[in-house]
Amino acid sequence: MDFLNAVVAITNLLIIPATTYGAQLALGALGVTLIYSILRFSNFAHGDTMAFGTVVTIGITTLFQSWGISLGPLPTALLALPFAVAITAVLLVGTDFAIYRFYRKKRAVPIIFVMASLGVMFVMNGLIRFMAGVKDQTFDDGTRFIIKARDFKNWSGLDEALALRTTQVLTLVVAIAIVAWLFWFLNKTRTGKSMRAFSDNEDLALLSGINPNRVVMVTWVIVAMLATTAGVLYGLDKAYSPYTYFQLLLPTFAAAIVGGLGNPLGAIVGGFVVSFSEVMVTYVWKKVAIYLLPEALEPNGLLQLMSTEYKFAVSFAILVVVLLFKPTGLFKGQSV
Amino acid sequence: MSEPFLIGDNMTGGYGRGPDILHNCTISVNKGEIAVIVGPNGAGKSTAMKATFGMLNVRSGAVRLDGEDITKLSPQERVMKGMGFVPQVRNIFPSMTVEENLEMGAYIRSDDYRETMEQVYDLFPILRDKRFQAAGELSGGQRQQVAVGRALMTKPKVLLLDEPTAGVSPVVMDELFDRIIEVSRTGIPILMVEQNAKQALEIADRAYVLVQGANAHTGTGKDLLADPEVRRSFLGG
Numbered sequence: 235m236d237f238l239n240a241v242v243a244i245t246n247l248l249i250i251p252a253t254t255y256g257a258q259l260a261l262g263a264l265g266v267t268l269i270y271s272i273l274r275f276s277n278f279a280h281g282d283t284m285a286f287g288t289v290v291t292i293g294i295t296t297l298f299q300s301w302g303i304s305l306g307p308l309p310t311a312l313l314a315l316p317f318a319v320a321i322t323a324v325l326l327v328g329t330d331f332a333i334y335r336f337y338r339k340k341r342a343v344p345i346i347f348v349m350a351s352l353g354v355m356f357v358m359n360g361l362i363r364f365m366a367g368v369k370d371q372t373f374d375d376g377t378r379f380i381i382k383a384r385d386f387k388n389w390s391g392l393d394e395a396l397a398l399r400t401t402q403v404l405t406l407v408v409a410i411a412i413v414a415w416l417f418w419f420l421n422k423t424r425t426g427k428s429m430r431a432f433s434d435n436e437d438l439a440l441l442s443g444i445n446p447n448r449v450v451m452v453t454w455v456i457v458a459m460l461a462t463t464a465g466v467l468y469g470l471d472k473a474y475s476p477y478t479y480f481q482l483l484l485p486t487f488a489a490a491i492v493g494g495l496g497n498p499l500g501a502i503v504g505g506f507v508v509s510f511s512e513v514m515v516t517y518v519w520k521k522v523a524i525y526l527l528p529e530a531l532e533p534n535g536l537l538q539l540m541s542t543e544y545k546f547a548v549s550f551a552i553l554v555v556v557l558l559f560k561p562t563g564l565f566k567g568q569s570v
Numbered sequence: 571m572s573e574p575f576l577i578g579d580n581m582t583g584g585y586g587r588g589p590d591i592l593h594n595c596t597i598s599v600n601k602g603e604i605a606v607i608v609g610p611n612g613a614g615k616s617t618a619m620k621a622t623f624g625m626l627n628v629r630s631g632a633v634r635l636d637g638e639d640i641t642k643l644s645p646q647e648r649v650m651k652g653m654g655f656v657p658q659v660r661n662i663f664p665s666m667t668v669e670e671n672l673e674m675g676a677y678i679r680s681d682d683y684r685e686t687m688e689q690v691y692d693l694f695p696i697l698r699d700k701r702f703q704a705a706g707e708l709s710g711g712q713r714q715q716v717a718v719g720r721a722l723m724t725k726p727k728v729l730l731l732d733e734p735t736a737g738v739s740p741v742v743m744d745e746l747f748d749r750i751i752e753v754s755r756t757g758i759p760i761l762m763v764e765q766n767a768k769q770a771l772e773i774a775d776r777a778y779v780l781v782q783g784a785n786a787h788t789g790t791g792k793d794l795l796a797d798p799e800v801r802r803s804f805l806g807g
Binding site: 427428430434435437438439440441442443444 | 645649650655657660662663666670673675677678720
């Protein structure tokens, strides 16, 4: 019984949240890695792109709700998502047209692009505050839980409860669907292959007649989809707030770099490495220890390695260790 | 005599706004021929070939393909006109499979290219065995075959090879030369730059020795091999 209780406790507060968070990070990191491999710079505005997509989704969701449109048990935001992706894509392609294209023509070095993206980040930062304010917002409606804590207790007879929220399952399903589509697109379609070719060897891609402007535009559209979806799933799971989204930039980049910048598979694995490390380090292990250890060894403290306020230290630490010992990441990526 | 199929006629020019590297340099290749450009390091061999492909600024002189003046066209437009170019380095898509490399070579084609792909596989049988392997994982000689195969996918009317045997072992080099002869037998004129002057001259129908961006000797491969001055200055006796 104690063992089962321990398993349930770990599942409930570690495995489920970390998996959900990992999937959200993976989607974010995929966007970062795609920009890095095709446009060849680290896009610092990615966190705020996620925020922008989410803000637009919240707006459209509110509109739908006022019209009485809903998805029943699923959040209305899911219905708003495609429209938000389209609007975010327009913003990103427009940004590229107004800013990055200029530096591409000048064949500027990557650091110039990074600095430009920093500027874009500040502008977007202001834009989202202007659009939706600075307060936390929750926008999930529909059925909250698939498994309720009390139902699980009654059903299993265990002391520990297990709850599974709709948004958590939704995150996984949507993330898997999008990743599957992305890999199919990159590996099987002509446009996807031309993007990989462009990323591999730009000069040869040009010689082969691949249109660079088209590759860049398709990239931004896909990035809009990945970033908006990542932002909306995170917001449904937790809450939208401009600060939190800005701070997501760090774990997102950590995920992309751990996996190997420019490698899509790496971005996904990296997302889970970062999320599980973060949650495990900030998890309160006391309960699990009580269940599993003999009474005499019962811990006095909480057995929490680090309080949640310091969770970003985990991303930082992972980032530093990877850059020191394996700059190309776990999978074959480009070194930074 | 009628004009050669591809000719860089009296070209003078350099990269961008930089100084002239070529001085009244003429190179050409006829249908069914292999033409090679040899010469000492820094003689502008690759530069001369790149000039015919539109990669540098030709200030005077002209480039004509099948009688048509293409001096003002960009490299991409020349590919459309039927020129195939294999750069010396970075000439494959390393993370993509061999087959995908060939597909990318055929990117500009809207018709069915499977037949051409089969021809490339017939020409380079090793590529058929490795078709689903990442091109970057292949050996140097195999990569060069991928690179040439990629260029052949557009069904070019003329093929330009920039030092196809650079950095491969002598055994592989001989094999590559055999393959190049085979490609030429399919009817595609080949213009290539070679570091290994002796072997290159042996297979050349037409050969150019460049010195400091200008024509020093021109003739058939055999003529130049027999020319005592060429032998003394470039072939080591």
